[in-house]
Amino acid sequence: MADEIGLDLVEIAPEANPPVCKIMDFGKYKYQEAQKAREARQNQTHIVVKEVRMTPKIENHDYETKRSAVEKFLKGGDKVKITMKFRGREQTRPELGFKLLQRLAEDVKEIAFVEFAPKQEGRQMTMVLGPTKKKTEAVAEQKAARAAKEKAAEEAAAQ
Structure with a gap:
Protein backbone atom coordinates (compact mmCIF):
# COMPACT_ATOMS: atom_id res chain seq x y z
CA MET A 1 0.00 0.00 0.00
CA ALA A 2 2.83 2.40 0.86
CA ASP A 3 4.55 1.82 -2.49
CA GLU A 4 1.31 2.51 -4.37
CA ILE A 5 0.95 5.90 -2.63
CA GLY A 6 4.66 6.67 -2.94
CA LEU A 7 5.31 6.89 0.82
CA ASP A 8 7.31 4.89 3.37
CA LEU A 9 6.16 2.18 5.78
CA VAL A 10 7.55 3.10 9.22
CA GLU A 11 7.49 0.68 12.15
CA ILE A 12 6.23 2.61 15.21
CA ALA A 13 6.03 -0.06 17.95
CA PRO A 14 7.90 -3.26 17.07
CA GLU A 15 7.29 -4.82 20.52
CA ALA A 16 3.50 -4.72 20.17
CA ASN A 17 1.59 -7.78 19.10
CA PRO A 18 0.99 -7.32 16.15
CA PRO A 19 3.70 -4.70 15.39
CA VAL A 20 2.36 -1.20 14.71
CA CYS A 21 3.34 0.49 11.44
CA LYS A 22 2.46 3.82 9.88
CA ILE A 23 2.48 5.00 6.29
CA MET A 24 4.25 8.38 6.03
CA ASP A 25 6.90 10.38 4.18
CA PHE A 26 9.88 9.53 6.39
CA GLY A 27 12.19 12.21 4.90
CA LYS A 28 9.63 14.91 5.63
CA TYR A 29 9.15 13.53 9.15
CA LYS A 30 12.92 13.62 9.86
CA TYR A 31 13.11 17.20 8.53
CA GLN A 32 10.23 18.34 10.78
CA GLU A 33 11.86 16.71 13.84
CA ALA A 34 15.14 18.49 13.06
CA GLN A 35 13.27 21.81 12.76
CA LYS A 36 11.59 21.25 16.16
CA ALA A 37 14.94 20.41 17.77
CA ARG A 38 16.57 23.54 16.29
CA GLU A 39 13.69 25.71 17.51
CA ALA A 40 13.97 24.24 21.01
CA ARG A 41 17.74 24.96 21.08
CA GLN A 42 17.16 28.58 20.05
CA ASN A 43 14.70 29.10 22.91
CA GLN A 44 17.05 27.67 25.53
CA THR A 45 18.82 30.04 27.88
CA HIS A 46 22.36 29.35 28.97
CA ILE A 47 22.94 30.50 32.51
CA VAL A 48 26.58 31.32 33.03
CA VAL A 49 28.30 31.58 36.40
CA LYS A 50 30.62 34.58 36.36
CA GLU A 51 33.32 34.88 39.02
CA VAL A 52 34.55 37.95 40.87
CA ARG A 53 37.58 37.64 43.15
CA MET A 54 38.55 39.95 45.98
CA THR A 55 40.51 40.06 49.23
CA PRO A 56 39.40 41.25 52.69
CA LYS A 57 41.72 44.28 52.55
CA ILE A 58 40.05 45.78 49.47
CA GLU A 59 39.92 49.58 49.17
CA ASN A 60 36.61 51.42 48.75
CA HIS A 61 37.14 52.35 45.10
CA ASP A 62 38.15 48.79 44.20
CA TYR A 63 35.13 47.46 46.08
CA GLU A 64 32.83 49.79 44.12
CA THR A 65 34.40 48.62 40.86
CA LYS A 66 33.85 44.96 41.80
CA ARG A 67 30.28 45.74 42.93
CA SER A 68 29.47 47.42 39.60
CA ALA A 69 30.86 44.38 37.74
CA VAL A 70 28.65 42.10 39.86
CA GLU A 71 25.62 44.30 39.11
CA LYS A 72 26.38 44.21 35.37
CA PHE A 73 26.56 40.41 35.40
CA LEU A 74 23.35 40.10 37.42
CA LYS A 75 21.47 42.52 35.16
CA GLY A 76 22.59 40.39 32.22
CA GLY A 77 20.85 37.42 33.87
CA ASP A 78 23.98 35.52 34.91
CA LYS A 79 24.80 34.06 38.30
CA VAL A 80 27.84 35.48 40.10
CA LYS A 81 30.28 33.57 42.30
CA ILE A 82 32.20 35.88 44.64
CA THR A 83 35.47 34.43 45.88
CA MET A 84 37.21 36.00 48.88
CA LYS A 85 40.89 35.01 48.94
CA PHE A 86 42.73 35.00 52.28
CA ARG A 87 46.52 35.39 52.22
CA GLY A 88 48.96 35.05 55.11
CA ARG A 89 47.61 36.43 58.38
CA GLU A 90 44.25 37.25 56.77
CA GLN A 91 43.36 33.60 57.38
CA THR A 92 43.11 34.25 61.12
CA ARG A 93 40.33 36.84 60.55
CA PRO A 94 37.73 35.20 58.27
CA GLU A 95 34.99 37.36 59.82
CA LEU A 96 36.34 40.36 57.87
CA GLY A 97 35.77 38.53 54.59
CA PHE A 98 32.35 37.34 55.79
CA LYS A 99 31.33 40.95 56.61
CA PRO A 131 19.62 37.27 39.55
CA THR A 132 16.03 38.06 40.53
CA LYS A 133 15.13 38.38 36.82
CA LYS A 134 15.39 35.46 34.44
CA LYS A 135 17.95 35.63 31.67
CA THR A 136 15.29 35.81 28.94
CA GLU A 137 13.69 38.84 30.64
CA ALA A 138 17.08 40.52 31.06
CA VAL A 139 18.02 39.96 27.41
CA ALA A 140 14.65 41.29 26.22
CA GLU A 141 15.07 44.35 28.45
CA GLN A 142 18.55 45.01 27.06
CA LYS A 143 17.29 44.73 23.47
CA ALA A 144 14.47 47.18 24.20
CA ALA A 145 16.89 49.65 25.81
CA ARG A 146 19.28 49.35 22.84
CA ALA A 147 16.43 49.93 20.36
CA ALA A 148 15.25 53.01 22.28
CA LYS A 149 18.80 54.37 22.33
CA GLU A 150 19.19 53.86 18.58
CA LYS A 151 15.84 55.53 17.92
CA ALA A 152 16.85 58.53 20.03
CA ALA A 153 20.16 58.76 18.15
CA GLU A 154 18.34 58.68 14.80
CA GLU A 155 15.96 61.43 15.91
CA ALA A 156 18.86 63.55 17.11
CA ALA A 157 20.65 63.06 13.79
CA ALA A 158 17.50 63.99 11.85
CA GLN A 159 17.23 67.35 13.65
Missing part, protein backbone atom coordinates in the same frame (compact mmCIF):
# COMPACT_ATOMS: atom_id res chain seq x y z
CA LEU A 100 32.50 42.13 53.19
CA LEU A 101 30.49 39.43 51.42
CA GLN A 102 27.43 40.29 53.51
CA ARG A 103 27.88 43.97 52.62
CA LEU A 104 28.06 43.09 48.92
CA ALA A 105 24.91 40.96 49.18
CA GLU A 106 23.15 43.85 50.91
CA ASP A 107 24.29 46.33 48.23
CA VAL A 108 22.83 44.26 45.36
CA LYS A 109 19.77 42.85 47.14
CA GLU A 110 17.28 44.60 44.80
CA ILE A 111 18.64 42.78 41.72
CA ALA A 112 19.95 39.56 43.32
CA PHE A 113 19.39 36.98 46.01
CA VAL A 114 21.93 34.88 47.88
CA GLU A 115 21.85 31.43 46.32
CA PHE A 116 24.66 29.98 48.47
CA ALA A 117 25.63 31.71 51.69
CA PRO A 118 29.31 32.49 52.34
CA LYS A 119 31.21 29.28 53.04
CA GLN A 120 34.91 28.93 53.82
CA GLU A 121 36.91 26.26 52.01
CA GLY A 122 40.59 26.36 52.91
CA ARG A 123 42.11 29.71 51.98
CA GLN A 124 39.01 31.08 50.29
CA MET A 125 35.40 31.89 51.08
CA THR A 126 32.75 31.72 48.36
CA MET A 127 29.21 32.99 47.92
CA VAL A 128 26.90 32.65 44.91
CA LEU A 129 24.36 35.32 43.95
CA GLY A 130 21.51 34.64 41.55
